Amino acid sequence: MPAPYTGRCACGSVTATIRGEPLAVRQCWCRQCQQAAAGGPTHNATFLVAEWEMSGELAAHRTPAASGNTLIQSFCPKCGTPVMAQSSARMQMASVRLGFLDEGHGLKPDTAIWVDDAPDWAVIDPAMEKFARQPPPPVPAPRQGEGD
Ligand SMILES: [Zn+2]
Ligand SMILES: [Zn+2]
Secondary structure, three states: OOOOEEEEOOOOOOEEEEOOOOOEEEEEOOHHHHHHOOOOOEEEEEEEHHHEEEEOOOEEEEEEOOOOOEEEEEEOOOOOOEEEEEEOOOOOEEEEEHHHEOOOOOOOOOEEEOHHHOOOOOOOOOOOEEOOOOOOOOOOOOOOOOOO
16 A cells, blocks of 8 residues: 555554655564564564654653664553654654554565574564665655656
8 A cells, every 4th residue: 555654553642644655664673673572573664754744642762772873762651552763863764663554554574684683483584685784774765756
């Protein structure tokens, strides 16, 4: 399903409408994601923050990353639904948790990252592109009809 995408947390306090298409849809096995996702990976669609409206109060947990940047994981303080993750180096984009998006979004990860941190029993789709650790950040493609 193409944009717009809509999302809501389990209790409905946080909602979003996203007008743009994702820059990337990835599965992440880093330790912070395993902590957020009950031992599995998180699944995330990276969107430009300028292309959405989000309403409701978010709580955030900040973790220093090895790169020196800060990982900011946001969630609903009332129901705990993970909403998104951001890097302090790239606050113009955010990786929205696929579970936050309403059913029928049709997005599916094509890349698995931080697979070095995945547990032995992890089953990772062989069709996915894999990165041992952090890949380069997604590059916003010029939108059709812009820039000319
Ligand atoms: Zn909630
Ligand atoms: Zn992660």
